[in-house]
Amino acid sequence: MKIQKFKYNESGLNRFFGPLEAKVMEILWNQPGEMTIREVQQQLEAEKPINFNTVMTVMNRLVDKGCLRKRADGRVTMYRPVLTKQAFLEQQSRELTHDLLEEFGSLVVNHMLDALEEADEQLLEKLEKRIKELKKEQ
Structure with missing residues (x-):
């Protein structure tokens, strides 16, 4: 996976991702195994309230970019990073x-x-x- 837009004026993961994408990736990298959208949303909400649909959209964009992998587990979708x-x-x-x-x-x-x-x-x-x-x- 090649991130298309490298941002020189940012720092850390924000050079590769938008601010919310970077937070989502950090959460997933810091947890062993897979997580649901709801679990990620709950961790993000420790900082400030965030809409479930916003988190879902961001996580699915990260799937499209090749950064996350998702799989269905019954009625729940599980996400995990493609790479460490x-x-x-x-x-x-x-x-x-x-x-x-x-x-x-x-x-x-x-x-x-x-x-x-x-x-x-x-x-x-x-x-x-x-x-x-x-x-x-x-």
Whole structure:
């Protein structure tokens, strides 16, 4: 699944989702197994009242986007994330990196290297190790 609209001016999950979509995904990622619309609505209502139909619409949009999977269990529909949060973030960051490299090439690499000046030592060590692995593979 590739999120079509990455929002640079947002932060966290709001870069990939609308605010309510992000909250729904967080709820589902934080619960083991599946949840119903009503269960998600109840958790959202801990913050402020929200209409059941609004939650249903958002969750079905997330199904259409390929982020949630749903299945019927009698008269109830159960929802769960397609990917774990970590897997989702890895996939999206990979897609974004590939898109940036494809469009801007060496400029992106240069900016990433400049950003490494602010990176911690462990990240630099991981990068060095990965570069060595890539050189061995070639």
